[in-house]
Amino acid sequence: MYILVALADVVQIPPSDFHKSSIRAIEDFINTKYADKVIHKIGLCVGFHSLISASEGLIGHGNGIVNVNVDFRMVVFRPFKGEILRGTITHSNQAGIYISMDFFEDIIVPPQLLFSNTTWDKDEEGTEAFIWRSEDGEGGFNEFFFDKAEKVLMRVEQEQWNDLSPQMKRPDDYDMERRDEYGMKLGPYRIMASMMHSGLGPSLWWLGEEAAAAEDEAGTNGVDDMEVDAAGGAEV
Known part of the structure:
Protein backbone atom coordinates (compact mmCIF):
# COMPACT_ATOMS: atom_id res chain seq x y z
CA MET A 1 0.00 0.00 0.00
CA TYR A 2 2.86 2.37 0.82
CA ILE A 3 6.20 2.77 -0.91
CA LEU A 4 9.32 4.86 -0.37
CA VAL A 5 10.16 7.20 -3.23
CA ALA A 6 13.40 9.14 -3.63
CA LEU A 7 12.92 12.77 -4.74
CA ALA A 8 15.10 15.82 -5.30
CA ASP A 9 14.16 19.45 -4.76
CA VAL A 10 15.44 22.87 -3.69
CA VAL A 11 14.39 23.69 -0.14
CA GLN A 12 13.97 27.35 0.73
CA ILE A 13 14.42 28.22 4.41
CA PRO A 14 13.22 31.73 5.33
CA PRO A 15 14.89 33.73 8.15
CA SER A 22 18.50 22.35 9.74
CA ILE A 23 16.84 18.92 9.44
CA ARG A 24 13.65 20.21 11.12
CA ALA A 25 13.44 23.20 8.79
CA ILE A 26 13.98 20.96 5.74
CA GLU A 27 11.38 18.45 6.95
CA ASP A 28 8.78 21.17 7.58
CA PHE A 29 9.31 22.66 4.11
CA ILE A 30 8.98 19.26 2.40
CA ASN A 31 5.86 18.27 4.34
CA THR A 32 4.22 21.63 3.60
CA LYS A 33 4.95 21.31 -0.11
CA TYR A 34 4.29 17.61 -0.69
CA ALA A 35 2.02 16.11 1.99
CA ASP A 36 -1.46 15.21 0.71
CA LYS A 37 -0.48 16.01 -2.88
CA VAL A 38 -0.31 13.67 -5.87
CA ILE A 39 2.84 13.39 -7.98
CA HIS A 40 1.97 12.19 -11.47
CA LYS A 41 2.66 8.47 -12.01
CA ILE A 42 4.19 8.23 -8.50
CA GLY A 43 1.30 8.45 -6.03
CA LEU A 44 -0.20 10.38 -3.11
CA CYS A 45 2.49 11.79 -0.82
CA VAL A 46 1.89 10.98 2.85
CA GLY A 47 4.88 12.50 4.60
CA PHE A 48 8.65 12.98 4.83
CA HIS A 49 10.61 9.82 5.66
CA SER A 50 14.32 10.58 5.67
CA LEU A 51 16.99 12.87 4.27
CA ILE A 52 19.49 11.33 1.84
CA SER A 53 21.78 14.32 1.26
CA ALA A 54 21.84 18.10 1.43
CA SER A 55 24.11 20.73 -0.08
CA GLU A 56 25.50 23.77 1.69
CA GLY A 57 22.94 26.56 1.96
CA LEU A 58 23.17 29.54 -0.39
CA ILE A 59 21.68 32.83 0.82
CA GLY A 60 19.44 34.51 -1.77
CA HIS A 61 20.27 38.08 -2.71
CA GLY A 62 18.14 40.64 -0.92
CA ASN A 63 15.73 38.28 0.88
CA GLY A 64 17.86 36.28 3.30
CA ILE A 65 16.28 32.96 2.21
CA VAL A 66 18.67 30.00 2.36
CA ASN A 67 18.44 27.65 -0.64
CA VAL A 68 19.48 24.03 -0.11
CA ASN A 69 19.56 21.26 -2.72
CA VAL A 70 18.29 18.08 -1.07
CA ASP A 71 17.66 14.45 -1.91
CA PHE A 72 15.10 12.82 0.34
CA ARG A 73 12.63 9.98 0.69
CA MET A 74 8.84 10.36 0.89
CA VAL A 75 6.25 7.86 2.08
CA VAL A 76 3.79 7.53 -0.80
CA PHE A 77 0.40 5.84 -1.03
CA ARG A 78 0.26 3.72 -4.17
CA PRO A 79 -1.32 0.27 -3.83
CA PHE A 80 -0.32 -2.39 -6.33
CA LYS A 81 -2.69 -4.13 -8.72
CA GLY A 82 -4.40 -7.03 -6.97
CA GLU A 83 -3.92 -5.59 -3.46
CA ILE A 84 -6.88 -5.83 -1.08
CA LEU A 85 -7.86 -2.54 0.53
CA ARG A 86 -10.34 -1.62 3.23
CA GLY A 87 -12.70 1.33 2.81
CA THR A 88 -16.18 2.72 3.44
CA ILE A 89 -18.98 3.18 0.91
CA THR A 90 -19.76 6.91 0.73
CA HIS A 91 -22.51 6.74 -1.90
CA SER A 92 -23.67 4.83 -4.97
CA ASN A 93 -25.44 5.47 -8.24
CA GLN A 94 -25.96 3.54 -11.44
CA ALA A 95 -22.40 4.40 -12.54
CA GLY A 96 -20.87 2.53 -9.60
CA ILE A 97 -19.98 2.46 -5.90
CA TYR A 98 -17.80 5.23 -4.48
CA ILE A 99 -15.45 4.36 -1.62
CA SER A 100 -13.38 6.37 0.85
CA MET A 101 -10.29 5.35 2.82
CA ASP A 102 -10.60 8.54 4.94
CA PHE A 103 -7.39 10.04 3.54
CA PHE A 104 -8.12 9.04 -0.09
CA GLU A 105 -11.54 9.14 -1.71
CA ASP A 106 -10.99 8.77 -5.47
CA ILE A 107 -11.96 5.09 -5.55
CA ILE A 108 -14.80 3.67 -7.61
CA VAL A 109 -16.14 0.16 -8.22
CA PRO A 110 -18.05 0.16 -11.55
CA PRO A 111 -21.02 -2.23 -12.01
CA GLN A 112 -19.08 -4.61 -14.27
CA LEU A 113 -16.61 -5.27 -11.44
CA LEU A 114 -19.28 -6.37 -8.95
CA PHE A 115 -20.53 -9.92 -8.36
CA SER A 116 -22.49 -11.40 -11.25
CA ASN A 117 -26.24 -11.03 -10.80
CA THR A 118 -25.78 -7.67 -9.07
CA THR A 119 -28.33 -5.05 -10.09
CA TRP A 120 -29.21 -1.45 -9.26
CA ASP A 121 -32.53 -1.72 -7.44
CA LYS A 122 -34.57 -0.58 -4.44
CA ASP A 123 -34.45 -2.23 -1.04
CA GLU A 124 -37.43 -2.86 1.23
CA GLU A 125 -37.37 0.77 2.40
CA GLY A 126 -37.32 2.10 -1.14
CA THR A 127 -33.67 3.19 -1.03
CA GLU A 128 -31.78 2.59 -4.25
CA ALA A 129 -28.60 0.52 -4.00
CA PHE A 130 -26.70 -2.26 -5.69
CA ILE A 131 -28.11 -5.63 -4.64
CA TRP A 132 -26.36 -8.97 -5.14
CA ARG A 133 -28.78 -11.85 -5.46
CA SER A 134 -27.07 -15.16 -4.72
CA GLU A 135 -28.72 -18.56 -5.18
CA ASP A 136 -29.55 -20.23 -1.88
CA GLY A 137 -29.43 -23.79 -3.26
CA GLU A 138 -33.17 -24.27 -2.85
CA GLY A 139 -34.31 -22.50 -5.98
CA GLY A 140 -34.46 -19.11 -4.32
CA PHE A 141 -32.13 -16.17 -3.77
CA ASN A 142 -30.44 -14.42 -0.87
CA GLU A 143 -30.16 -10.66 -1.20
CA PHE A 144 -27.01 -8.80 -0.13
CA PHE A 145 -26.95 -5.00 -0.14
CA PHE A 146 -24.08 -2.61 -0.85
CA ASP A 147 -25.38 -0.05 1.65
CA LYS A 148 -23.98 3.41 2.31
CA ALA A 149 -21.48 3.60 5.22
CA GLU A 150 -20.72 -0.14 5.06
CA LYS A 151 -17.10 -1.17 5.67
CA VAL A 152 -15.90 -3.10 2.63
CA LEU A 153 -12.93 -4.97 1.24
CA MET A 154 -12.02 -4.34 -2.40
CA ARG A 155 -9.36 -5.39 -4.89
CA VAL A 156 -7.26 -2.87 -6.83
CA GLU A 157 -7.70 -3.41 -10.58
CA GLN A 158 -6.45 -0.30 -12.34
CA GLU A 159 -4.87 3.11 -11.84
CA GLN A 160 -6.00 6.20 -13.71
CA TRP A 161 -3.77 9.27 -13.96
CA ASN A 162 -4.53 12.80 -15.16
CA ASP A 163 -1.71 15.31 -15.51
CA LEU A 164 -3.30 18.54 -14.27
CA SER A 165 -0.17 20.69 -14.49
CA PRO A 166 -0.78 23.95 -16.42
CA GLN A 167 1.61 23.09 -19.24
CA MET A 168 -0.29 19.84 -19.92
CA LYS A 169 -3.75 21.41 -20.12
CA ARG A 170 -5.61 23.01 -23.00
CA PRO A 171 -7.51 26.28 -22.39
CA ASP A 172 -10.85 24.43 -22.41
CA ASP A 173 -9.65 21.99 -19.70
CA TYR A 174 -9.66 24.54 -16.86
CA ASP A 175 -13.27 23.82 -15.89
CA MET A 176 -12.55 21.91 -12.66
CA GLU A 177 -16.28 21.34 -12.11
CA ARG A 178 -16.44 19.17 -15.21
CA ARG A 179 -17.67 15.64 -14.49
CA ASP A 180 -16.64 12.39 -16.17
CA GLU A 181 -18.70 9.31 -17.03
CA TYR A 182 -18.82 8.37 -13.32
CA GLY A 183 -20.04 11.79 -12.25
CA MET A 184 -16.69 12.50 -10.55
CA LYS A 185 -14.59 15.65 -10.81
CA LEU A 186 -11.39 15.33 -12.76
CA GLY A 187 -8.64 14.37 -10.31
CA PRO A 188 -4.93 13.57 -10.65
CA TYR A 189 -5.13 9.97 -9.38
CA ARG A 190 -7.96 7.44 -9.23
CA ILE A 191 -8.21 3.77 -8.32
CA MET A 192 -10.60 1.42 -10.11
CA ALA A 193 -11.45 -1.46 -7.77
CA SER A 194 -13.56 -4.63 -7.85
CA MET A 195 -15.82 -6.52 -5.46
CA MET A 196 -16.51 -9.69 -7.39
CA HIS A 197 -14.63 -12.40 -5.49
CA SER A 198 -15.37 -14.34 -2.31
CA GLY A 199 -14.47 -12.33 0.78
CA LEU A 200 -14.86 -8.96 -0.92
CA GLY A 201 -17.68 -6.51 -0.39
CA PRO A 202 -19.19 -5.52 2.98
CA SER A 203 -17.35 -7.25 5.84
CA LEU A 204 -20.54 -8.23 7.66
CA TRP A 205 -21.54 -10.50 4.74
CA TRP A 206 -18.68 -12.85 5.49
CA LEU A 207 -17.97 -12.25 9.18
CA GLY A 208 -21.32 -11.39 10.75
CA GLU A 209 -22.07 -8.15 12.54
CA GLU A 210 -20.16 -8.81 15.77
CA ALA A 211 -17.01 -10.09 14.07
CA ALA A 212 -17.09 -7.26 11.50
CA ALA A 213 -17.43 -4.67 14.29
CA ALA A 214 -14.54 -6.23 16.21
CA GLU A 215 -12.35 -6.25 13.10
CA ASP A 216 -13.16 -2.60 12.37
CA GLU A 217 -12.20 -1.64 15.93
CA ALA A 218 -8.95 -3.57 15.67
CA GLY A 219 -8.17 -1.87 12.38
CA THR A 220 -8.83 1.54 13.92
CA ASN A 221 -6.60 0.94 16.94
CA GLY A 222 -3.84 -0.86 15.10
CA VAL A 223 -1.29 0.28 12.57
CA ASP A 224 -1.31 -1.08 9.03
CA ASP A 225 1.83 -2.83 7.91
CA MET A 226 3.84 -0.58 5.66
CA GLU A 227 5.21 -2.19 2.56
CA VAL A 228 8.35 -0.36 1.61
CA ASP A 229 9.83 -0.44 -1.86
CA ALA A 230 12.75 1.69 -2.91
CA ALA A 231 11.53 3.34 -6.09
CA GLY A 232 13.56 5.29 -8.56
CA GLY A 233 14.08 8.97 -7.86
CA ALA A 234 11.93 11.57 -9.58
CA GLU A 235 13.07 15.16 -9.70
CA VAL A 236 10.39 17.81 -9.33
Missing part, protein backbone atom coordinates in the same frame (compact mmCIF):
# COMPACT_ATOMS: atom_id res chain seq x y z
CA SER A 16 11.82 33.09 10.35
CA ASP A 17 12.84 29.40 10.47
CA PHE A 18 16.50 29.96 11.39
CA HIS A 19 15.75 29.09 15.02
CA LYS A 20 14.97 25.52 13.95
CA SER A 21 17.57 22.83 13.41
Whole structure:
Protein backbone atom coordinates (compact mmCIF):
# COMPACT_ATOMS: atom_id res chain seq x y z
CA MET A 1 0.00 0.00 0.00
CA TYR A 2 2.86 2.37 0.82
CA ILE A 3 6.20 2.77 -0.91
CA LEU A 4 9.32 4.86 -0.37
CA VAL A 5 10.16 7.20 -3.23
CA ALA A 6 13.40 9.14 -3.63
CA LEU A 7 12.92 12.77 -4.74
CA ALA A 8 15.10 15.82 -5.30
CA ASP A 9 14.16 19.45 -4.76
CA VAL A 10 15.44 22.87 -3.69
CA VAL A 11 14.39 23.69 -0.14
CA GLN A 12 13.97 27.35 0.73
CA ILE A 13 14.42 28.22 4.41
CA PRO A 14 13.22 31.73 5.33
CA PRO A 15 14.89 33.73 8.15
CA SER A 16 11.82 33.09 10.35
CA ASP A 17 12.84 29.40 10.47
CA PHE A 18 16.50 29.96 11.39
CA HIS A 19 15.75 29.09 15.02
CA LYS A 20 14.97 25.52 13.95
CA SER A 21 17.57 22.83 13.41
CA SER A 22 18.50 22.35 9.74
CA ILE A 23 16.84 18.92 9.44
CA ARG A 24 13.65 20.21 11.12
CA ALA A 25 13.44 23.20 8.79
CA ILE A 26 13.98 20.96 5.74
CA GLU A 27 11.38 18.45 6.95
CA ASP A 28 8.78 21.17 7.58
CA PHE A 29 9.31 22.66 4.11
CA ILE A 30 8.98 19.26 2.40
CA ASN A 31 5.86 18.27 4.34
CA THR A 32 4.22 21.63 3.60
CA LYS A 33 4.95 21.31 -0.11
CA TYR A 34 4.29 17.61 -0.69
CA ALA A 35 2.02 16.11 1.99
CA ASP A 36 -1.46 15.21 0.71
CA LYS A 37 -0.48 16.01 -2.88
CA VAL A 38 -0.31 13.67 -5.87
CA ILE A 39 2.84 13.39 -7.98
CA HIS A 40 1.97 12.19 -11.47
CA LYS A 41 2.66 8.47 -12.01
CA ILE A 42 4.19 8.23 -8.50
CA GLY A 43 1.30 8.45 -6.03
CA LEU A 44 -0.20 10.38 -3.11
CA CYS A 45 2.49 11.79 -0.82
CA VAL A 46 1.89 10.98 2.85
CA GLY A 47 4.88 12.50 4.60
CA PHE A 48 8.65 12.98 4.83
CA HIS A 49 10.61 9.82 5.66
CA SER A 50 14.32 10.58 5.67
CA LEU A 51 16.99 12.87 4.27
CA ILE A 52 19.49 11.33 1.84
CA SER A 53 21.78 14.32 1.26
CA ALA A 54 21.84 18.10 1.43
CA SER A 55 24.11 20.73 -0.08
CA GLU A 56 25.50 23.77 1.69
CA GLY A 57 22.94 26.56 1.96
CA LEU A 58 23.17 29.54 -0.39
CA ILE A 59 21.68 32.83 0.82
CA GLY A 60 19.44 34.51 -1.77
CA HIS A 61 20.27 38.08 -2.71
CA GLY A 62 18.14 40.64 -0.92
CA ASN A 63 15.73 38.28 0.88
CA GLY A 64 17.86 36.28 3.30
CA ILE A 65 16.28 32.96 2.21
CA VAL A 66 18.67 30.00 2.36
CA ASN A 67 18.44 27.65 -0.64
CA VAL A 68 19.48 24.03 -0.11
CA ASN A 69 19.56 21.26 -2.72
CA VAL A 70 18.29 18.08 -1.07
CA ASP A 71 17.66 14.45 -1.91
CA PHE A 72 15.10 12.82 0.34
CA ARG A 73 12.63 9.98 0.69
CA MET A 74 8.84 10.36 0.89
CA VAL A 75 6.25 7.86 2.08
CA VAL A 76 3.79 7.53 -0.80
CA PHE A 77 0.40 5.84 -1.03
CA ARG A 78 0.26 3.72 -4.17
CA PRO A 79 -1.32 0.27 -3.83
CA PHE A 80 -0.32 -2.39 -6.33
CA LYS A 81 -2.69 -4.13 -8.72
CA GLY A 82 -4.40 -7.03 -6.97
CA GLU A 83 -3.92 -5.59 -3.46
CA ILE A 84 -6.88 -5.83 -1.08
CA LEU A 85 -7.86 -2.54 0.53
CA ARG A 86 -10.34 -1.62 3.23
CA GLY A 87 -12.70 1.33 2.81
CA THR A 88 -16.18 2.72 3.44
CA ILE A 89 -18.98 3.18 0.91
CA THR A 90 -19.76 6.91 0.73
CA HIS A 91 -22.51 6.74 -1.90
CA SER A 92 -23.67 4.83 -4.97
CA ASN A 93 -25.44 5.47 -8.24
CA GLN A 94 -25.96 3.54 -11.44
CA ALA A 95 -22.40 4.40 -12.54
CA GLY A 96 -20.87 2.53 -9.60
CA ILE A 97 -19.98 2.46 -5.90
CA TYR A 98 -17.80 5.23 -4.48
CA ILE A 99 -15.45 4.36 -1.62
CA SER A 100 -13.38 6.37 0.85
CA MET A 101 -10.29 5.35 2.82
CA ASP A 102 -10.60 8.54 4.94
CA PHE A 103 -7.39 10.04 3.54
CA PHE A 104 -8.12 9.04 -0.09
CA GLU A 105 -11.54 9.14 -1.71
CA ASP A 106 -10.99 8.77 -5.47
CA ILE A 107 -11.96 5.09 -5.55
CA ILE A 108 -14.80 3.67 -7.61
CA VAL A 109 -16.14 0.16 -8.22
CA PRO A 110 -18.05 0.16 -11.55
CA PRO A 111 -21.02 -2.23 -12.01
CA GLN A 112 -19.08 -4.61 -14.27
CA LEU A 113 -16.61 -5.27 -11.44
CA LEU A 114 -19.28 -6.37 -8.95
CA PHE A 115 -20.53 -9.92 -8.36
CA SER A 116 -22.49 -11.40 -11.25
CA ASN A 117 -26.24 -11.03 -10.80
CA THR A 118 -25.78 -7.67 -9.07
CA THR A 119 -28.33 -5.05 -10.09
CA TRP A 120 -29.21 -1.45 -9.26
CA ASP A 121 -32.53 -1.72 -7.44
CA LYS A 122 -34.57 -0.58 -4.44
CA ASP A 123 -34.45 -2.23 -1.04
CA GLU A 124 -37.43 -2.86 1.23
CA GLU A 125 -37.37 0.77 2.40
CA GLY A 126 -37.32 2.10 -1.14
CA THR A 127 -33.67 3.19 -1.03
CA GLU A 128 -31.78 2.59 -4.25
CA ALA A 129 -28.60 0.52 -4.00
CA PHE A 130 -26.70 -2.26 -5.69
CA ILE A 131 -28.11 -5.63 -4.64
CA TRP A 132 -26.36 -8.97 -5.14
CA ARG A 133 -28.78 -11.85 -5.46
CA SER A 134 -27.07 -15.16 -4.72
CA GLU A 135 -28.72 -18.56 -5.18
CA ASP A 136 -29.55 -20.23 -1.88
CA GLY A 137 -29.43 -23.79 -3.26
CA GLU A 138 -33.17 -24.27 -2.85
CA GLY A 139 -34.31 -22.50 -5.98
CA GLY A 140 -34.46 -19.11 -4.32
CA PHE A 141 -32.13 -16.17 -3.77
CA ASN A 142 -30.44 -14.42 -0.87
CA GLU A 143 -30.16 -10.66 -1.20
CA PHE A 144 -27.01 -8.80 -0.13
CA PHE A 145 -26.95 -5.00 -0.14
CA PHE A 146 -24.08 -2.61 -0.85
CA ASP A 147 -25.38 -0.05 1.65
CA LYS A 148 -23.98 3.41 2.31
CA ALA A 149 -21.48 3.60 5.22
CA GLU A 150 -20.72 -0.14 5.06
CA LYS A 151 -17.10 -1.17 5.67
CA VAL A 152 -15.90 -3.10 2.63
CA LEU A 153 -12.93 -4.97 1.24
CA MET A 154 -12.02 -4.34 -2.40
CA ARG A 155 -9.36 -5.39 -4.89
CA VAL A 156 -7.26 -2.87 -6.83
CA GLU A 157 -7.70 -3.41 -10.58
CA GLN A 158 -6.45 -0.30 -12.34
CA GLU A 159 -4.87 3.11 -11.84
CA GLN A 160 -6.00 6.20 -13.71
CA TRP A 161 -3.77 9.27 -13.96
CA ASN A 162 -4.53 12.80 -15.16
CA ASP A 163 -1.71 15.31 -15.51
CA LEU A 164 -3.30 18.54 -14.27
CA SER A 165 -0.17 20.69 -14.49
CA PRO A 166 -0.78 23.95 -16.42
CA GLN A 167 1.61 23.09 -19.24
CA MET A 168 -0.29 19.84 -19.92
CA LYS A 169 -3.75 21.41 -20.12
CA ARG A 170 -5.61 23.01 -23.00
CA PRO A 171 -7.51 26.28 -22.39
CA ASP A 172 -10.85 24.43 -22.41
CA ASP A 173 -9.65 21.99 -19.70
CA TYR A 174 -9.66 24.54 -16.86
CA ASP A 175 -13.27 23.82 -15.89
CA MET A 176 -12.55 21.91 -12.66
CA GLU A 177 -16.28 21.34 -12.11
CA ARG A 178 -16.44 19.17 -15.21
CA ARG A 179 -17.67 15.64 -14.49
CA ASP A 180 -16.64 12.39 -16.17
CA GLU A 181 -18.70 9.31 -17.03
CA TYR A 182 -18.82 8.37 -13.32
CA GLY A 183 -20.04 11.79 -12.25
CA MET A 184 -16.69 12.50 -10.55
CA LYS A 185 -14.59 15.65 -10.81
CA LEU A 186 -11.39 15.33 -12.76
CA GLY A 187 -8.64 14.37 -10.31
CA PRO A 188 -4.93 13.57 -10.65
CA TYR A 189 -5.13 9.97 -9.38
CA ARG A 190 -7.96 7.44 -9.23
CA ILE A 191 -8.21 3.77 -8.32
CA MET A 192 -10.60 1.42 -10.11
CA ALA A 193 -11.45 -1.46 -7.77
CA SER A 194 -13.56 -4.63 -7.85
CA MET A 195 -15.82 -6.52 -5.46
CA MET A 196 -16.51 -9.69 -7.39
CA HIS A 197 -14.63 -12.40 -5.49
CA SER A 198 -15.37 -14.34 -2.31
CA GLY A 199 -14.47 -12.33 0.78
CA LEU A 200 -14.86 -8.96 -0.92
CA GLY A 201 -17.68 -6.51 -0.39
CA PRO A 202 -19.19 -5.52 2.98
CA SER A 203 -17.35 -7.25 5.84
CA LEU A 204 -20.54 -8.23 7.66
CA TRP A 205 -21.54 -10.50 4.74
CA TRP A 206 -18.68 -12.85 5.49
CA LEU A 207 -17.97 -12.25 9.18
CA GLY A 208 -21.32 -11.39 10.75
CA GLU A 209 -22.07 -8.15 12.54
CA GLU A 210 -20.16 -8.81 15.77
CA ALA A 211 -17.01 -10.09 14.07
CA ALA A 212 -17.09 -7.26 11.50
CA ALA A 213 -17.43 -4.67 14.29
CA ALA A 214 -14.54 -6.23 16.21
CA GLU A 215 -12.35 -6.25 13.10
CA ASP A 216 -13.16 -2.60 12.37
CA GLU A 217 -12.20 -1.64 15.93
CA ALA A 218 -8.95 -3.57 15.67
CA GLY A 219 -8.17 -1.87 12.38
CA THR A 220 -8.83 1.54 13.92
CA ASN A 221 -6.60 0.94 16.94
CA GLY A 222 -3.84 -0.86 15.10
CA VAL A 223 -1.29 0.28 12.57
CA ASP A 224 -1.31 -1.08 9.03
CA ASP A 225 1.83 -2.83 7.91
CA MET A 226 3.84 -0.58 5.66
CA GLU A 227 5.21 -2.19 2.56
CA VAL A 228 8.35 -0.36 1.61
CA ASP A 229 9.83 -0.44 -1.86
CA ALA A 230 12.75 1.69 -2.91
CA ALA A 231 11.53 3.34 -6.09
CA GLY A 232 13.56 5.29 -8.56
CA GLY A 233 14.08 8.97 -7.86
CA ALA A 234 11.93 11.57 -9.58
CA GLU A 235 13.07 15.16 -9.70
CA VAL A 236 10.39 17.81 -9.33
